[in-house]
Amino acid sequence: xxxxxxxxVQDLKTYFFTRRGAVKAVDGIDFSLKKGECLxxxxxxxCGKSVTVLSLLRLVAAPGRxxxxxxHYNNVDLVHCSEEKLRGIRGGDIAMIFQDAQSxxxxxxxxxxxxxxxxxxxxxxxxxxxxNKGIELLKEMNIPEPDRVWDSFPHQLSGGMKQRAMIAMSLxxxxxxxxxxxxxxxxxxxxxxxxxxxxxxxxEKRGMSLIFVTHDLGIVADIGDRAQVxxxxxxxxxxxVSEIINNPGHPYTKxxxxxxxxxxxxxxxxxxxxxxxxxxxxxxEGCPFHPRCAQVMxxxxxxxxxxxxxxxxxxxxxxxxx
Amino acid sequence: MNSMRSTLLSINNLKKYYPVTAxxxxxxxxxxxxxxxxxxxxxDSEILxxxxxxxCGKSSLSRSILRLEEPTSGxxxxxxxxxxxxxxxxxxxLRKEMQIVFQDPDASLDPRMTxxxxxxxxxxxNSKGTDTEREQRVTELMAQVGLETRYRSxxxxxxxxxxxxxVGIARALAVNPRLIIADEPVSALDVSxxxxxxxxxxxxxxxxxxxxxxxxxxxxVIKHMAHRVAVMYLGKIVEIGDKRDIYANPLHPYxxxxxxxxxxxxxxxxxxxxxxxxxxxxxxxxxGCRFHTRCHRVMxxxxxxxxxxxxxxxxxxxxxxxxx
Numbered sequence: 001x002x003x004x005x006x007x008x009v010q011d012l013k014t015y016f017f018t019r020r021g022a023v024k025a026v027d028g029i030d031f032s033l034k035k036g037e038c039l040x041x042x043x044x045x046x047c048g049k050s051v052t053v054l055s056l057l058r059l060v061a062a063p064g065r066x067x068x069x070x071x072h073y074n075n076v077d078l079v080h081c082s083e084e085k086l087r088g089i090r091g092g093d094i095a096m097i098f099q100d101a102q103s104x105x106x107x108x109x110x111x112x113x114x115x116x117x118x119x120x121x122x123x124x125x126x127x128x129x130x131x132n133k134g135i136e137l138l139k140e141m142n143i144p145e146p147d148r149v150w151d152s153f154p155h156q157l158s159g160g161m162k163q164r165a166m167i168a169m170s171l172x173x174x175x176x177x178x179x180x181x182x183x184x185x186x187x188x189x190x191x192x193x194x195x196x197x198x199x200x201x202x203x204e205k206r207g208m209s210l211i212f213v214t215h216d217l218g219i220v221a222d223i224g225d226r227a228q229v230x231x232x233x234x235x236x237x238x239x240x241v242s243e244i245i246n247n248p249g250h251p252y253t254k255x256x257x258x259x260x261x262x263x264x265x266x267x268x269x270x271x272x273x274x275x276x277x278x279x280x281x282x283x284x285e286g287c288p289f290h291p292r293c294a295q296v297m298x299x300x301x302x303x304x305x306x307x308x309x310x311x312x313x314x315x316x317x318x319x320x321x322x
Numbered sequence: 323m324n325s326m327r328s329t330l331l332s333i334n335n336l337k338k339y340y341p342v343t344a345x346x347x348x349x350x351x352x353x354x355x356x357x358x359x360x361x362x363x364x365x366d367s368e369i370l371x372x373x374x375x376x377x378c379g380k381s382s383l384s385r386s387i388l389r390l391e392e393p394t395s396g397x398x399x400x401x402x403x404x405x406x407x408x409x410x411x412x413x414x415x416l417r418k419e420m421q422i423v424f425q426d427p428d429a430s431l432d433p434r435m436t437x438x439x440x441x442x443x444x445x446x447x448n449s450k451g452t453d454t455e456r457e458q459r460v461t462e463l464m465a466q467v468g469l470e471t472r473y474r475s476x477x478x479x480x481x482x483x484x485x486x487x488x489v490g491i492a493r494a495l496a497v498n499p500r501l502i503i504a505d506e507p508v509s510a511l512d513v514s515x516x517x518x519x520x521x522x523x524x525x526x527x528x529x530x531x532x533x534x535x536x537x538x539x540x541x542x543v544i545k546h547m548a549h550r551v552a553v554m555y556l557g558k559i560v561e562i563g564d565k566r567d568i569y570a571n572p573l574h575p576y577x578x579x580x581x582x583x584x585x586x587x588x589x590x591x592x593x594x595x596x597x598x599x600x601x602x603x604x605x606x607x608x609x610g611c612r613f614h615t616r617c618h619r620v621m622x623x624x625x626x627x628x629x630x631x632x633x634x635x636x637x638x639x640x641x642x643x644x645x646x
Contacts, residue, residue, distance in 0.1 A: 044512040158600045188375035190597045193583035218585035245587050259517035261546035272517035276482040
């Protein structure tokens with residue numbers, strides 16, 4: 001763990017134990033997060049990116065269980081530490097925002113109550129100080145009339161406004177790390193741009209580290225410093241964002257970029273990846289991507305590829321490079 | 323507006339208002355003007371892309387065209403025939419010509435019907451052919467949308483999202499329509515699957531020469547698919563015209579902001595045009611130009627007078643006081 005590393009994840013595995021067998025949602029993810037950087041976890045639905053970040057704060061509910069791995073933060077292993085210790089960190093040093101702001105708020109409490117609740121749990125008791133800080137945060141999120149919003153109920157706010165109130169809530173205890181799980185998926189493009197702008201400013205101004213989960217490579221290019229591509233619960237490529245976009249190594253990453261309507265000139269056919277993502281209850285043997293890969297070799301069907309270092313900032317898990 | 327193709331569908335001053343009532347007497351207190359005075363045409367084998375944020379009236383507009391909703395006023399002319407007030411019987415015949423592909427393939431398929439039966443249903447309703455002929459047509463349709471025939475006896479829950487959307491497309495194609503309204507057909511799908519479905523829709527359009535009204539909120543998808551583009555804001559079309567022209571040179575400040583808001587792998591975000599605030603409620607839209615509350619180039623006249631759609635260049639109309 002180097003000085004600039006703030007969070008380190010090693011060999012994280014989270015399985016869901018169902019009647020039909022173990023669903024290997026996360027099956028060996030490693031990454032480290034540096035101070036002040038934005039790391040994007042990229043992948044399609046069901047690849048395990050959300051379960052990965054939920055596992056970091058031990059928020060996975062039964063029948064899910066973290067079966068192996070370590071998450072190091074500040075000399076504490078978040079996977080194995082006591083619930084009490086974790087509670088101090090969760091929502092405090094490491095905060096999280098979700099995709100659906102509507103369901104992240106309690107509908108019968110005001111926005112203010114909910115922001116205050118988090119601060120009170122993490123040690124602030126002076127009611128007036130709590131309120132002042134909360135309103136200050138709402139203002140920082142470019143929310144008009146923050147005093148009125150403080151006393152509003154969630155249903156009285158628009159989707160974009162709720163999303164911003166949720167970001168304000170997550171910042172109430174000055175977190176060192178903010179985990180954002182697809183915070184812009186459910187909102188419109190113009191609101192999406194506002195939220196990305198807010199997160200970008202926060203990162204710069206507060207020197208906060210950001211883990212950003214998304215399926216949208218446009219967002220990755222926009223806000224990310226480094227990106228990890230996840231497929232079938234495994235990390236398959238990790239690099240700086242410019243390397244991922246301009247020089248992708250893994251055939252899946254290449255395919256993902258090629259199939260964006262963005263990357264083609266108009267009216268020509270889009271490249272596409274044949275087939276569909278694997279079912280995590282029945283992952284293919286060897287490389288999880290081999291049934292859809294155009295460059296599949298014999299070894300891919302049997303052996304899980306190991307991490308290969310391409311450059312100082314770029315690693316790929318693929319037999320083409322091994 | 324578009325001289326190259328003959329017109330298949332023409333919408334004139336279409337309005338769709340939803341009354342809002344209050345109190346025990348259900349007193350009418352206002353209208354939600356979901357579609358407010360919209361006019362455009364779609365040519366033969368043309369793809370018109372319709373873009374806008376949620377609540378701008380895209381879906382109300384497409385449903386009104388199909389007569390799934392009764393338009394409040396205006397006319398809808400399909401193939402030279404006024405269909406705005408068509409009766410039930412004629413409407414049924416009309417539906418063979420116009421079909422819709424929905425956003426959520428999960429919700430649009432009957433979970434207790436096999437894929438084969440679901441596709442055949444469209445043929446049965448329109449009493450097309452004998453049993454064996456239908457069988458054959460289903461096989462043909464499944465091949466056309468890239469579904470293996472073994473899925474015929476499968477149920478929707480056994481299929482992936484992309485495959486279900488293929489079934490939705492096959493159902494729409496079953497009656498040989500001339501116009502397909504695609505209401506956000508790929509927004510529920512993953513990127514790698516989205517590309518497959520977009521290619522399929524494009525192939526079908528080229529093979530069969532069908533016209534599409536392609537509704538989406540994703541500007542890069544519209545850019546890829548459409549020939550012409552219409553941009554909607556709060557029930558009104560603010561800009562419409564040739565795709566190349568609009569993307570190369572957006573005129574309306576809203577179109578400009580929309581284009582700059584889309585995160586792209588080609589450009590970094592810094593210096594992007596940010597819109598203030600949210601879309602206002604369509605129950606009580608701002609006076610004058612509806613966009614003036616969020617516009618970065620707002621002038622005094624904008625809050626007073628409503629701008630009209632003007633043709634500034636051949637096949638490129640914009641409704642904005644900046645261009646008078």
